[in-house]
Amino acid sequence: MVPISYYVILSGVLFGLGVIGFVFKRNIITIFMSIELMLNAVNLAFVAFSREFNQLDGLVFVFFVIVVAAAEAAVGLAIAMVIARNRKSLNVEDVDLLKF
């Protein structure tokens, strides 16, 4: 049996990579993908802890996280489409109307 700490560390590493992608990427679609990666990392931690403490509530939370992620992807990609249509670019640095 694999110790839970291994799962949590894998989850932490994936979350960190997601943060790095979120900060460094300039394409709005890959930024969304980094957010999905972070959500997946959190899900892994939820499932691992759920197994460790024999509580099913963690799995229910994972279910809700997946639902919210699907809704977020639908709305987010629609926003990306609108930005691409108005700005003719997917680079987030071209969207600077609210930038100080």
Next chain:
Amino acid sequence: MSVAMLVFIACGLFAVLGAVGLILAREPVHSALSLVLVMVALAVLYLLLGAAFIAAIQILVYAGAVMVLFIFVIMLLNAGVEVRTNLSHLARWVGLPLAILFLAEMTYSLFHEYAARTALAAGGAVAGPVPASTEELSMKLFTEYVLPFELTSILILIAILGALVLAKKESA
């Protein structure tokens, strides 16, 4: 080394490689395919943890629906090679060290805490927890969590409407 450990190492390696590929790829389609690799590897890990239902919806919803949506939008918008920019001075000298510090602190505290815990737990013979059955999970979902469950349907309805309104042509 047990079979479970080997499967964990293989899937963990694939997940991390996929995540690194997501960051390093310059074509958005390559990033998306790397993310699919991460999701499939995570689904195998969920199976290893005994969460069969979560593994199934991970493949169906994430690797299936969400990633198809991503690839569809990438192709619709004809997203090409992305331009890279250099880090700003603030990001290079403040953000990067802080990010590394945070990751190191998190890893250290997790190792420290859980190494102590597992050493403690190994003393008293811990019976392996039973795998979570889909039956129990659905019982919980439809009794204790029935209100949030119904609310998610409203959330999805709003998301559909929002996506439709946003993507609509403004010619009218």
